[in-house]
Amino acid sequence: MKVLGLLVCVLGWLIAVSCVEFSSVGVQLVVVVLGFLVAGFGALGILNSAHIRDAIWKS
């Protein structure tokens, strides 16, 4: 799960930088925000959830 979280982080970055392939600035903004959110989800959603599962306060 941790590896998946890191991969989603990198995927988010790839989505974000791919916005340069579009000519419309509106589309660029949508794509880059989407990429940023995907990267954030990878870190704070997937990766952090994996850590909470084994948290010290649960034992």
Added chain:
Amino acid sequence: MLVTINRWRRVVSVLGAVLWLSLGALPVALAQAQQPAGAPPGAATAPAPAAITPADLKAVSGPSAETLGKGDPGGALTGSVGDVVVSDPKAGLSLADLVNQVGQNRIAVNFVWTLITGYLVMFMQAGFAAVETGLCRAKNANHTMMMNFMVYGFGLFAYWVMGFAIQQGGSAGISSLGGLNPLSSEFSITGLGGKSWGLFGYKGFFLSGSSYDVGVMVMFLFQMVFMDTAATIVTGAAAERWKFAAFAISSVFLAAITYPLYGNWAWGGGWLSALGTNYKLGHGYCDFAGSGVVHTVGGLSALAVSMILGPRIGKYNRNGSPNPMPGHDITMVLIGCFILAFGWFGFNPGSTLGASGNGALRIGAIAVNTMLAGCTGSIAALLYMWIRFGKPDASMAGNGLLAGLVAITAPSGFVNTVGAAIIGFAAGMLVCLSVEFFERVLKVDDPVGAISVHGTCGLWGVISVGLFADGTSNYGGSWNGVNGSVTGLFYGDPGQLVAQLIGCATLVGIVFTLSYLFNWLIDALVGQRVGAASELEGLDLPEMGALGYPEFQLVTPGLGRSVEIAAD
């Protein structure tokens, strides 16, 4: 319940009123702030100056040695034609001597400015040490203070060995410091659309060879103290449970690789700064003094380490609800905040890398933007805590000041005072919300709020360049190789916001990932976290061998445990 609902109504109504007034005043204030001063009507055109001849130079004379020997209490005689360096004493003063002296004076002014502001930033280490130690419990005072003390040494060494070369190895062309021509090696690949993407430099290892240069030395010192700021941020979030040995290795990684890579992409001629020239996205990624490069890198590295370490024992109950763990010295915290605010006058204004030429006289405006954002940040955080919890919380007021300062770091050279005040105020609110979010929702333990102050508000600072840059700055007619002034969305350039958001995505997607992988490796090899017994006793004795306060009986509230030390 009724009291809680009424209090929330008050919170919402006050915040709503403030927001309404800000948004209503924003268009008027922004429009007024960007009115440039026009030339007075009927101004006469000055006649063309006459050419200077060698005869003119020979006719200039300064005070004699006899006159100077009588003393110069008013300063009217000291500094004259006799002090201009002459290349050929037999030939006397020449036009070439005069012109060369002007050039050297400009570089000397810029050197002195950059060095002195760099010294101010170095002193911020003391501020961070005070803030972090004050926000931790007394039983960890020695350990926390030592992490902040030694991050200077570990970071500096790693940066000298390889970090500086990776970051700035290809950054030749900085005219304010003499050109830095030895730093002319940047490794690039062909990226999207067949454009060149600079990835890292490879000149300047150990500051040896051609990088043994006066200008390079100035640049190294200034960049190193910025790197150390990023490195010290991590120690706050990881305090009270981080092994000292793991901290040392992690700091070396950050100084040698993680920070310099992003620093190269943003400041060293790398691909982020070239988004403007390559893809017509504004002026490329713009980060004047490092909301992204320094603070977000530090904040996200802190997030990675905090996740790996896990929360402190006793921070969370079995149902996941958090327990407060107050620091032991709020006076130290607030003094530390003032030291940081003082040092920030070096951080932001110093990032012009000079005070002469290329728009560097904007240093006053940058300094005022900096102090304004800190001011509104602290006010916003204070208001939030006062309304929400009924008391003006000191630690969050301090964090609010820092949040405003972090947020203004990137846009400080590009915005006006109204924009600076808004950016700081928003950061003050944001840091309070972020601290609660990380603590209560994500259950990431951060003893000092470093992730929120530097990570969250650093990202806000990066984004705010893309919103509030007003297009009036002029640092030599271009920035990142794109002509004109940096301009954000509110002043007509949405492409700038796209570039900033790509920077944000890179911070989260690449820098955080890299930092997490490095620290995961350290955890596998040496272990990041101390044992439970050491943590409960306090890290001072187990990790450092000495107490921070050997003459005091230390009692930890809530855990009912005390460490009694007999005073000899």
